[in-house]
Every structure is written in structure tokens, then in C-alpha cells.
Amino acid sequence: MDQLVNTIRPYAWGSTTALPELTGTEPDGTPQAELWMGAHPSAPSRVHRASGTARLDALIEAGPAAELGEATLRRFGPRLPFLLKLLAADSPLSLQVHPDLAQAAVGFKIEEAQGVPLDAPHRNYRDDNHKPEMIVALSPFDGLCGFRPPAQCAGLLDALGLPELAPHAAALRGEPEESALRAVFSAFLAASQDLIDAVAAAVARAARTAGPHRSAFEAYEAVSQAHPGDGGLLAALMLNHVRLAPGEGLFLGAGVPHAYLRGLGVELMAASDNVLRCGLTPKHVDPDELLRVVRFTAAPVRVLLPAARGGEEVYPAPVDDFRLSRIRPAADVPTVLDATAPQILVCTRGHIRLTSPFGSLTLRPGGSAYAPAGERLTVEGEGEVFRATVDAGA
Template sequence: MDRLVNTVRPYAWGSTTAIPELLGVAPSGTPQAEMWMGAHPGAPSRTGRGPLDELVAEDPVSELGRATVARFGPRLPFLFKVLAAGAPLSLQVHPDLDQARAGYAAEEAAGIPFDDPRRNYKDPHHKPELICALTPFHGLCGFRDPAEAADTMAALDVDSLKPYVDLLRAHPEEAALREVLTAILTADHAELAHTVTEAAHAAARLGGAHTAYARIAHHFPTDPGVLAAMLLNPVTLQPGEALYLGAGVPHAYIDGLGVEIMANSDNVLRCGLTPKHVDVPELLRVVRFEPGEPGILRPEASASGEEVYDTPIDEFRLSRYVRAADAAPTDLTAPTPQILLAVDGALRLRGAGADGGLSLDQGESVFVPAGEKTELSGRGTVFRATVAA
């Protein structure tokens, strides 16, 4: 097994304190947004044997296991992260597998460079993801009932929002959501900026359920995404609760610390709350205009003590172990590759050799190749990222 040295991404929306506190290091004073654990070429984890992406490329069967390579090719099929949001992330959706393959092929054929801001598809893979809260975590996920969205906008008493309110109340649900989101994203930004400003001031005055929109507008004062956010379900996760985000589901994280696992892809289509490119026609093709309550996941415990977050995806599987000091050692040996992350306590991993193994303290992580003998002992909480069997 390999202790990981991981890259922390300093995106502007990151918290200045949450990841340093987890790692037990002094804050740098700059935002620390995501700590990447895995073999993504953009920021591969480093080991004593070399960068993880190079180790996988040199001998994929030894690192990933024959079955994983047969299913997903010679690549680690998931990316594991610690995510610390100190400000709202962009409002976004991800394509399904067929859409990703078609979009990637089309952009390759068109010769659009990877660093071109118009490029939507960086790879031919889908990007379902799961976020699990380590602290209270706030976000937006999926379309709410159009009538609820209409009530939210109507309560602001902003004249220029009334056409959206009327549309949301007059049409069948999916048609209403499509028409209103399209109207928001295709409106003249200069003209819409005044509406966003009025709506933000009204949301601040009302408080309560409208507070989130005022906070989003504080960071993006004239962005149409402030209005688009009112079409989505607000979600609060308590520590240990998780949210699965499938293809076509619009979402945004607002604040909090969590662990995130996703299929190893970089395909994002943005709806707003960002200075980056928004491809409205492609976005509207990918978004699923299906209202419904977001399903909050709680882990299901097994006899072995493993608590599993059940998702309908094969590229990743997330679970955790919450261990007492007197708990018997747990065998974690698996035919799939694993990344283990400790979020509290003092744990220890032992392999098949006679040495003392590795300590695993808060914020530390290791990569375990497929089939390698691994035993977990000690006290604390460890998250286990692997591939669905």
C-alpha cells in the first residue's frame, strides 16, 4: 500500500480554513477548495513509487485488478476528493455516457482545443458524483416543484419576475421549468442584471428560506444563475449524510466540508454563478427537466461494520468505518483498487508483510492496489473509496 501526497486546488470558492484544519496544518491565507486523491492526470496523487497515474499506466492489472481493467480500461475509474466550499460553486450539470461520447467526438472532429473556453467535453466519460458531509453542508440539487419555485419568486414582489411566476404556474411541470430556465439564460444580461439586483435585495429583506439566494447574489451580484437557483431544491446535509447527483441534474454547492467521489471525468456544463463559458443550447440538451425531492442518503451498515452509501453506479463505491478503540481489526482486502482516507482518530493499516504497517491519522490517505492484503485497526473514522463489485 502507498501513502498518498495529494494536491490541494486553490479555487476562489474554497474555504481558507477547513482543509488545513483537517490536515492539521497552518492556513495559508488563500482559499483551499479541493484535495484530489487518485490518478486524474490533472493532479495525480504522488506515492513513494511515483505518481499514481504513472503507476497505473505502467501495470494496470497489478494496480487495478484484472476485472476492473476489463470493465473500465487501464485507468482508475474514480476520483476521490475532500471538498471545502467557502462560497457557492457554479450551477452545473453533467452529461450521461452517451452524451459525453457524442459531445467529445463532435468537439474532437471540430478541432476545438482542450484549453478553448468553448470546449465542453474534455473526455468521453460521464461524471456522476456523490458528496458526503463532514460538517453541515448546504447546496442546491434538482428542480423543485414549479409551484414552489413560483411562490419563492412571487414572495420577492419584483415586477420583472412576474412573467416567470406566471409561466411556472401556467404550464405542465417539465415544460414550465424548461421555458423559464431558457428565458433566464437567454435574456440580455445587462437588462437582467437589474432584476437580479432587485431580487437579491428583496431576498435579504425577507430572510428565512430566501437567505441562500441573498448569499449567492453577494458573490454573483448580477449573474442570471441567482434566478436559476430559485428553480432548484435547497438541501442541507448533516455530517454523515450524502447526496447522489446523476446525469442531467442541475446542482450547486454553497458551503461546507465534505468528501466527494465521482467517475473520473472532467465534463461540466455550467448554468450560471460563474465567469466561465455557458453553452446554453448544449446545456438545455443535457438538462433533465424533472422536478422531485432530492434523495438524501444515509449509510447502510453491514455485519462487518462497513457503512455503505448505495448508489446506482459502477465506477465508484463509497463507504466508511467508524471504529471504537477496542474494536477488533477489520480485513479490508478486496479485488478492486482502494483509497482510504482518515477524517479523525488514530488508525493503523497492516499488510501481508512482517513490518509494522502504516499509521493513518486525520487527513492522511493511502492507495491499496487490488488484491493486496490490508487490515485496519485503531480508533477513528475512515472513508473507503473503491469500485462497485
């Protein structure tokens, strides 16, 4: 078991205060958007061992069977299959989707064959992996997730009172779901600047008008203010607005458009950096590839709550790349964690003591630890810790 030394990513949308408040450190005025815990080569965690400080990705590369365990190595190859983060958003992230495994493999192969550099701004696929992800709120957390039913989208457009949107509302009411969502979403990606500006002004008015959509329009106005003149606002209008209470979560699968708006949370994902953006960003947007990846299916937001399993509370996910649980040790009753897979634990409240056959350490909020496969951990203390690992059957 090793205490991790992690990197904070200073993305512009990050909060200047949320992570410092969590960790009890002084803010320095710069955005602290994400704290990365894992072995992703972009910002791998570091550990202190007898031989000195080492990057976690290098340790896994040097001894994959010992670090990952045979089952994880067979299933995912010589890499940690997940990436754990603390995410602190003070303004909306880009509106985005992620490919499935087959799409990622094909897209990566094509761009490799074309000789597109991995760090090129216009590159879509930086690896051959999918990127399912989960967010669990630590504070009230706002986001956009998945398409609204077409009739609801149409009602929202009607409420803006713009004649230019009437044909799109009619299409949403008159065509089958998939074709309706695809047609309107495609049109919104190609919208004129005049329409974008008119919608932004209408959203601002609707956010101050009493009505059934007011709370949603308040969220969309925040999106517009954070990204003035960005056409992603129109696409955002088609998505469900959701507010999570602390402890509630969302799972986001392949092809589901989404954006986090504001809040602090624990995020766990497959170890990938494949993102196709729909808007709300100055970064590259590839409409043709985006439309190939998006799944035009409407669905209500499914808010996740954890289920008790032994001494853990496990958040359900339909993938085997990761498993996320919350542990709040009972007084004088330690939680024992057996793992045939590697695991990372991060403390989010109080103080947590971890003990293994090789030693012990105490985590305070923001502190994290890594244990290789096969290392039994005992968790005790007064607080809360989130655990990322892979199911034993992987």
C-alpha cells in the same frame, strides 16, 4: 499499500481555513478548495515505492491488471474509474450539470473532430466519460440540488414581488412540468442585466423578511453576493436548497443542475472533467449544449444515510464507477477489507492504522492511502476513514 502525496487545488471559492484545521497545519491565507486523491491526469497523486516516487496514473498505465484487477480493467479500461476529494467551499461553486455516458461520448467526438484543444476555455467535453458524483458532509454543508416542483418555483418567484417575474410564475403553474421548467430555465439563461439586478435586490429584501421562504432566500442572497450581477442567480432560484448535517450525503446524477455553496465534505466521482456551467462563474457557458443535457424533472432532495455492511457504512449510489463507505473501527475489533478492486482511504478524524500483508501505516486527518486490487487491508484505531473503491461485481 502506499501512502499518497496529493495536490491541493487553490480555486477561488475554497476555504482558507477548513482543510488546514482538518489536517492540523497552519493556514497560509490562500484558498484550499480541493484535495485530489486518485489518478486523474490533471493532478495525479504520487506514491513512494522502492523504485522511487511515481505518479499513480503512470503506475496504472504501466501495470493496469496488477493495479486495477481483471474485473475493473474489463469494465472500465486501463484507468482508475473514480476520483476522491476533500472539498472545502467558502463561497458558492458554479451552477453546473454533467452529461451522461452517451452525451459525453458524442460531445467529445464532435469537439475532437473540430480540433478544439483539450485545454481551450470554450471546450465542453474534455473526455468521453460521465461524471456522477457524491458528496458526504464533514461539517454543516449547504448546496443547491435539482429542480423544485414548478408550483413551488412559482411561489418563490411570487414572494419576490416583481411584476417582471409574473409571466414566468404563470408558465410554471400552467404548463406540464417538463415544458414549464424548460421554458422558464431557458428564459432565465437569457435574462437582461436589468432583470438580474432587480432580482438580486428583491432576494436581498426577502432574506430579511419573515416568511416561509426566508432560509432559502438567505442562501440565494449568499449566491448573489458571491457572484454579483451573474444571471445564474435566476436559475438558482429554481433549485432545491439543502443543508446536510455531518455524515449525510447527496448523489448527483447526469443532467441534474447543482451547486455547492459552503462547507467541508468528502466528494467521490467518476474520473471525468466534463462540466457544463449554467452560471455563477466567469467561465464559459454554452446555453444550447446545456439545454440539451439538463433533465427538466422536478424531484425532492434525497438525503443519503449509510447502511451498515460488515464493518463499513456504505452510501448507496446507482452507478458502478465507485463505491463510498465510512469506517469507524470499534474498540479492539479491527475491520478487515477484502477487495478485488483498487481502493483509496482518507482519514477524516482521529488516527487510523492500516495493515496489509506488505506493511502498515498510520493515517491522521487528511492523510490517505492507496491499495491495488487484491490487497487485503485491516483497519483499526480511534477515528474515521472514508473508503473509495469499486464493487466486486464491476
